Amino acid sequence: MRYKLLATALALSAALPFTVSAGATDLEVTHWWTSGGEAAAVAEFAKAFDATGNKWVDGAIAGGGPTARTVFISRITGGDPMGATQFNHGRQAEELVEAGLMRDLTDIAESEGWKNIINPPSLLEGCTLDGKIYCVPINIHSWQWLWLSNKAFEDAGVPVPKNWEEFVAAGPKLREAGKIPLALGGQPWQAAGAFQVLMVSLAGPEVFNKVHGDKDAELAAGPEVKMVFDAAADAREMARGSNVQDWNQATNLVITGQAGGQIMGDWAQGEFQVAGQVAGKDYTCLPGLGVHDVIATGGDAFYFPVLKDPAQTEAQGALASLMLKPEVQVAFNLKKGSLPVRGDVDLATANDCMKKGLEILAAGKVVPSVEQLLSQDSVTQINDLMTEFFNGDMDPADAQKRYAAIIASAD
Ligand code: BGC
Numbered sequence: 001m002r003y004k005l006l007a008t009a010l011a012l013s014a015a016l017p018f019t020v021s022a023g024a025t026d027l028e029v030t031h032w033w034t035s036g037g038e039a040a041a042v043a044e045f046a047k048a049f050d051a052t053g054n055k056w057v058d059g060a061i062a063g064g065g066p067t068a069r070t071v072f073i074s075r076i077t078g079g080d081p082m083g084a085t086q087f088n089h090g091r092q093a094e095e096l097v098e099a100g101l102m103r104d105l106t107d108i109a110e111s112e113g114w115k116n117i118i119n120p121p122s123l124l125e126g127c128t129l130d131g132k133i134y135c136v137p138i139n140i141h142s143w144q145w146l147w148l149s150n151k152a153f154e155d156a157g158v159p160v161p162k163n164w165e166e167f168v169a170a171g172p173k174l175r176e177a178g179k180i181p182l183a184l185g186g187q188p189w190q191a192a193g194a195f196q197v198l199m200v201s202l203a204g205p206e207v208f209n210k211v212h213g214d215k216d217a218e219l220a221a222g223p224e225v226k227m228v229f230d231a232a233a234d235a236r237e238m239a240r241g242s243n244v245q246d247w248n249q250a251t252n253l254v255i256t257g258q259a260g261g262q263i264m265g266d267w268a269q270g271e272f273q274v275a276g277q278v279a280g281k282d283y284t285c286l287p288g289l290g291v292h293d294v295i296a297t298g299g300d301a302f303y304f305p306v307l308k309d310p311a312q313t314e315a316q317g318a319l320a321s322l323m324l325k326p327e328v329q330v331a332f333n334l335k336k337g338s339l340p341v342r343g344d345v346d347l348a349t350a351n352d353c354m355k356k357g358l359e360i361l362a363a364g365k366v367v368p369s370v371e372q373l374l375s376q377d378s379v380t381q382i383n384d385l386m387t388e389f390f391n392g393d394m395d396p397a398d399a400q401k402r403y404a405a406i407i408a409s410a411d
Helices: 002-015 036-050 065-077 094-098 106-111 150-156 164-176 188-203 205-212 223-239 247-255 268-274 310-322 326-336 352-362 376-391 396-408
Strands: 026-031 055-060 084-088 135-137 145-149 180-182 259-263 283-287 300-303
Touching: 026 036, 026 065, 026 310, 036 055, 036 268, 036 310, 036 326, 065 084, 065 094, 065 188, 084 310, 106 310, 145 150, 145 164, 145 247, 145 268, 150 164, 150 259, 164 180, 164 188, 164 223, 164 259, 180 223, 188 205, 188 223, 188 259, 188 376, 205 223, 223 376, 223 396, 247 259, 247 268, 268 326, 283 352, 376 396
Parallel strands: 026 055, 026 084, 180 259
Antiparallel strands: 084 300, 135 300, 145 259, 145 283
16 A cells, blocks of 8 residues: 555656655645735745645735734744744844754755855845754845836826936826825835835935944934935825725735835735736836835745654755745746846746846845844834834934934844
8 A cells, every 4th residue: 555655656756847755744834925916926836835745735924024924933932833934034033043943954955056056145144044054045025116107197197207206296296186196005014115215226225235234323314314314205295195004905006097106025016917017018117216226135035943743844845945946936936026046047038127127136236135134123113113204294304313213223
């Protein structure tokens, strides 16, 4: 009987793209990918994993990254770990790794040569602690984009802006035409993200790196950053009336032409794609807000909590390894709107916006993401300040003072 099962498994493995393991099992994978584009992308991982004979048990958590991460962390520390889980590149899982709760993937990484294939190297460095590798980087997502609805501008009788200044100037005309100039969801991470995009795009990568990387509080209190706070006040004004919570609801306002634009990461591309919209024709994307061509090398990585069950441990290894396979990287990232973590895959079918992203990446015009530079505690303090700023009428100068104080004590 045993022999028969094994023979069937072996016969199956010949027909499948990946090796079917003898001890195939269910594996719960948690993430916060719940929008249409995100669901389409994660289905590619599930399909590839199921093809190994294991079964992907989907653990999607709604409400955005910060909500989901709280659940992941409390499950892992509370003794109810999942088989694999998403975090952003950077320091979000740092304490879990230090506490010995995450599986060491160094053997797999070495035997598969991850060091030679993952690009930029900072992504694998972000997975490394004391020389050991604890996660698989799966994509590069950048926050630094303005997504514009061509229809909204046509309705308002103004040309589609080519940069932030033109966008702000078009604000009143968009309002007159009954549009929300800037769609902004109500969750704190979205306001903070938009602010940081203004910072790197308007003040430039050097200021961004010095403030967040070197924690230069004097610079954060100075004139370059004042200009960013003034722009944030414009953005706040343009975002009045958005009245949505989730980022993809805000993207939907752009897709339907009810809003002029949205500052959001390139995961928004997944939504335009699901809605059948075409870059250049239905919507326009401006990396670095059309001011500084720059993208951050943020994105997602998968971690594998330490589990006792040998079959599940084996399935974790199978998942970690397939996430980096060229065909899986292409299928997943094309739907996700992110860039692959390996430069040797064929992205011929990438849309115009992804191609712009690839060019900026190839030119090395990149900055680390805020999650890579700051601890979660500092990120949360900035998120709180930005929610207060974007949802009230705080004076930009007061907000800047508070920002500089957070940077002064940031780690
Ligand atoms: C993740 C993306 C995700 C986005 C919105 C980001 O933190 O990197 O993969 O699509 O959040 O949910």
